[in-house]
Amino acid sequence: MATGRTHRPATRSRGIPEATVARLPLYLRALTALSERSVPTVSSEELAAAAGVNSAKLRKDFSYLGSYGTRGVGYDVEYLVYQISRELGLTQDWPVVIVGIGNLGAALAGYGGFASRGFRVAALIDADPAMTGKPVAGIPVQHSDDLEKIIEEDGVSIGVIATPAGVAQQVCDRLVAAGVTSILNFAPTVLSVPDGVDVRKVDLSIELQILAFHEQRKAGEESNAEADAAVDEETATAVAPPAPRGATGGSRKGPDGDVPAVMPA
Amino acid sequence: MATGRTHRPATRSRGIPEATVARLPLYLRALTALSERSVPTVSSEELAAAAGVNSAKLRKDFSYLGSYGTRGVGYDVEYLVYQISRELGLTQDWPVVIVGIGNLGAALAGYGGFASRGFRVAALIDADPAMTGKPVAGIPVQHSDDLEKIIEEDGVSIGVIATPAGVAQQVCDRLVAAGVTSILNFAPTVLSVPDGVDVRKVDLSIELQILAFHEQRKAGEESNAEADAAVDEETATAVAPPAPRGATGGSRKGPDGDVPAVMPA
């Protein structure tokens, strides 16, 4: 999961838990696939399998939306697609601006999953004058000088930041000032925004680091202790680990019991 | 946060909670920035602000790693960078293959955040013969026929899937069969993998949908009830919502009290 939720104090919006909201798109995708195969109804068990979740969780999730199932039969696929779409606000059109048309921005501009879900790329914006006017994914890039004008004219409330980290906060501020109230941030920075503005972030490198953690753990478990420690010492010297400041050598203790943490000399 | 965690039964790996692991990269980034500015020590309060989290949470997170702070002073930046890096497994080199070199794959190949964290792009793989040999971000694309060979020769254990959804499971199966045990999935599909293989997914469209939900809620709160319902009816007819199968018209009830859900005729 590449999603870093930004500290919402677990505000349950209209009684629907945040965790449930995060799963609704998952259900919607599975249901859309069923709909395309003209499947009329689906049980919670089947749908849960398709979405990769527990069936009890799915039923509880749907129960927050209302009673949309029929006992003994299951859920009507078309009806559920509609209800979830409505709940997520996908029955209306959402104009979106993408700021920062580098590799990633271009990839996002051409991403098919947006248009099919009610999201319309209203504008691509980049600070590089050389990019201005150049079509990317069929849409001409506009210069960032016009950012405020574009947002106000199109009534854009969702912005995507795909700029370098250095200018992300600055771009964010301009977006917010111009009226954007939801931001999807791909830049590796913590954005600070006023209350009332939602920020979600996607960080590619964080996801890999989490995988690396588990990968290391797996490797450490099969070849136990010795091999692990050996690797540790080796890379440790390679990286030239710093000693803690006031390390008088005595009281540093590891997390598990009294086993000292690997402390390279 | 664009991250969809794949059902790990909350297995606390070596005593470090999953939620903490997910935050470690965040701390690491903030610490790296401090390190580059040659800041020697940092308090939990300062670091927490930089990482966008609560200071108590940060201290508790670090306490899982061991006692690495000095009371009255704070944390030694360099030492903490090293400890977190080690814990995440970033002191070793992780070769990574990226499969599917479309717009997104190319963006990932050129993403700077990988190399700087110990991840090395070992190979770019695409099924299109026209792509074979073409350099992307300085690395020549290889054909997918050679996938197994590449993985085995380089000892790759982490794979990134950036293919269309239709072939993602197939690619995943081949990766796993060849020895990959961690997968970062950008394709909008639920991947099924054997036990012992970790999957994390990043779904761009899901993040936007979650934002749309909150955006809709915000819009619905300021202009109350009437306006909201009006919009609802309008879009409802536009989308031609299906009626539930056995809808005899009576017992359908909404989530909040007895207020009936908006049910277009």
Place this chain on the structure above:
DNA sequence: CCATCTTTGTGCACGCGTTCACAAAGACAT
């Protein structure tokens, strides 16, 4: 050496999310 002040590390309580397990509801056959 003692007092004071800063900051960590953590015990504790609370709330959200997950899961189990089952009663209620409806379909379907007889």
Place this chain on the structure above:
DNA sequence: ATGTCTTTGTGAACGCGTGCACAAAGATGG
């Protein structure tokens, strides 16, 4: 109509994560 069988919807228990608040630890100054 009645009984059986399937599947939903949910009450309740449990566990994880979060945040408060404070005691312990160490630095610093006299």
